[in-house]
Amino acid sequence: MEYIWNIYLLDCVPEENGFDTVVKTIHWGYTCIASGETAYVYGTVGLPEPIAEFTPFSALTEDKVIVWLSDYMDVNQLQINLQQQIYDKINPPILNLLPPWIPSPTPTPTETLTPTPTETLTPTPTETLTPTPTETLTPTPTETLTPTPTETLTPTPSETLTPTPTETLTPTPTETLTPTPTETLTPTPSETPTPTITPSEEVI
Secondary structure, three states: OEEEEEEEEEEEEEEEOOEEEEEEEEEEEEEEEEOOEEEEEEEEEEOOOOOOOOOOHHHOOHHHHHHHHHHHOOHHHHHHHHHHHHHHHHOOOOOOOOOOOOOOOOOOOOOOOOOOOOOOOOOOOOOOOOOOOOOOOOOOOOOOOOOOOOOOOOOOOOOOOOOOOOOOOOOOOOOOOOOOOOOOOOOOOOOOOOOOOOOOOOOO
16 A cells, blocks of 8 residues: 655744744645555644744755654554545445336447548649849940030120219309498487476465
């Protein structure tokens, strides 16, 4: 008989008793193979608080965890249970039978499919194309154009205009006006009237 442990999952706490990532629960499976039959059992087991002999999580191996399972489980009893499962498969204690009046179903024969031979395709030879020679085009000589001489235009002498003499106007002499002497009027002596004294009439 062959027995196989399987470790599926480890439940951990971040810190406990000063240790980091401490495993608290192991999810396990245990398999027995014998006489062409297989029996299987699975479960979980809890671990106590870590002690001085603590293995860091990063340093754990499968063998180390299996040792823990062996320390905290009755492995011998597990093996007995698995052996019983295999024995019951080989020698079932209960037979599940149809009533005799119900005919047993006749299994239909499975159809055997004969594979059809695959058609082998012979590749057709590929046609080799001979490239046609490319036509070489001889360039036609380009026509050289002789430039026609440009006509030189002789400028005509510009006509020189002789300015006509400007007429000089002789200013006419301005008439000098001699002021007439102002008439001096000699005041006539004012006639001073001589007062006439009339004797007053005496009233007696």
